[in-house]
Amino acid sequence: MFTGCVEFDLLLPDDSRSLKAKRSYVRPIVAALRKFDVAVSEVGDQELHGRSTIGVAAVAGDNLHVQEILNACEQHVSGRPEVELLSARRRLFGPEDE
Template sequence: MFTGTAVFDILLPGDSQSLKTKRSYVRPIVAALRRFEVSVAEVGALDLHRRAEIAVAVVAAEASHVGEVLDNCERLVAGRPEIELLSVRRRLHGADD
């Protein structure tokens, strides 16, 4: 059994001057990531208007499958034209960790 996580640090557009506007950008990203059948949530920069941290977690029998799912999630987030993906932190844990 393997678990993998990815945390996406995102810069939102300049018009994100309220938390309500921020949510209008973050919600569709979170919803789109859920189609990969992963656990996903906004986990950081909650009080900042132009920044967001979204985390994804996946569990699978094979490490390669975990990597594929995280790759797909990263491509989805990086492909969003309205945001800028600043960084991605990934971790993979096996049964022996």
């Protein structure tokens, strides 16, 4: 079994200066990422209005499939015109990692 996770550091538009406005940007991204059959949640920067950190985790039988899933998620987030992807940090784990 192989697992992988990625954290997306996002810069939100200037009009996301309230938590309600911030949620209007974050929720559609989280919902869209769930279509990749991954676990996804806002995992950081909840107190900052113009930023968000979204975490994604995937599990598969081989390392290549995990990487393909995470690549697809990263392409989706980076292709969203309403937010700016500042960074994507990945970690991959396999049977030899303990």
